[in-house]
Amino acid sequence: MTDEHPAPSGVDVNTPNVARMWDYQLGGKDNFAADRAAAEAVNEVLRKANVPDGRDAARENRGFLHRAVRYLAGEAGIRQFIDIGAGLPTQGNVHEVAQELAPEARVVYVDYDPVVLVHSRALLGNDPQATIIQADMRRPEEILANPELRNLIDLSEPVAVLLIATLHLIPDEESPAGMVDRLLAALPVGSYLTVTHATREGKAEAAAALTAEFARSRTTAPIVPRSRADIARFLAGVDLVEPGLVYAVDWRPDPPQPVVGAGWLLAGIGRKSKD
């Protein structure tokens, strides 16, 4: 199999990099001219299509992630987290949010981008309860076999796997659903799967323009907004907790009042109840 979207090697500032584009959309400063130009071009395409742009999506995704980790570490009682496709660290990272509620929580970040790795290692320092490993999310067996991960994560105890704004970077040919199923099969009953994913629901044309713009910019990974049914398929092996698969802003909003969101990301958390 030829890999059309290999892991970034070294530091390539000329190819728009999806981790750095997302950092830019979040208002971060760890990005370069090519990343900013590609992200701005995306936002321009979306504005022309009269839909909210990447900044709104990035902010809502971050807000959901914080609520999700608080739910998992709190109500769900989870103490082990694996954040796959973690991206560049920013404020309120998973281990910070989780350890606020559960100081003993352990977190393993996974990413394949060497720049993400060095930033995360510098931030995590010698925190004995959090680490980052270099692995490709398309190869879940390698992730779960990684000795550094196994040092922190006991796979006989429940684990929360986070796939936050990452599955939409994997095209169907690379069978992301199979990847999720293999990952889930290796986790014990009582584990949780958390997903956010760009959707084409209600805006097929804008979503097609988004995909085309990523392709035109030759970003390090493509973007594949999917239908609600296709996104629900990723969560088929778990029982969704309330309120189910919803737009990111509608997932247990805090304060609990309806918010009109950008409508780009569907979000859901599910519990594995049987092997």
Added chain:
Amino acid sequence: MSTVEPSAGPTVLRILLGSQLRRLREQRGISREAAGYAIRASESKISRLELGRVGFKERDVVDLLTLYGVDGGEERMALLGLARDANAPGWWHKYGDVLPSWFQSYVGLEAAASLIRTYEVQFIPGLLQTEEYARAVVLLGHDGRSEEIDRRVALRMERQTVLARPGAPRLWAVVDEAALRRPIGGPEVLRGQLEHLVAAAKLPNVTVQVIPFGFGGHAAAGGAFSILRFADQALPDVVYIEQLTSALYLDKREDVDRYLEAMERLCVEAETPTESVLRLNQLLTDLPPAGH
């Protein structure tokens, strides 16, 4: 690019604030003349303010931000905070006699930063030096009176308190192996310094990465530099490059990008923080035993 001359002495905080005010004014399509009118000043006064050449009255900044539509929220708070910081004399002003004004600006920025990334080839980074090592470095450059040397060393030690205060910045240092082997002040001073580095690397807000000799050339053959980042999203990163009699402060995005790229390459090429501590311990083992 701004070259801050020893005699000019505008603080970089002022330059930063000025450049933000210019950006906001231009975004709103407001002329310098109209902005001047709003604060009862001339067009050329606005020019000087935006270049950071003169100090700001807080009331003027308040009026300009209102004119530019920055009515509330974090950005207004951040810029007003910057205006206050740019006017307040820092603790380092009492070292004015041994501190060139171009370096005062740096100390002010260091104190305001949320992240300090630094690359050093020759010396251990100033924020991580022991008193004995700092004294040996100061002695290399100055054969002044011992009192002056004491004050220079005291200044460097006081600078380091930034790392221990509440809300301290993160320091992420990349150090060439050459700096770790050069016995400045003699082997015993170097031993104390390396032990101090190992201890500092354990702090939650300090990261040390070593570039070993094993790597041939690397991305920043040009020499030492630092990149300062500020918590406020609207403030640009500032690159600091020290020269013999002055310093360069770069905050244009194109310039910052080139140094950020070099820094990212250095960090990717360098040993990981964990490997770096092992390397430091190995260097300590390799030092000649004490008393020889």
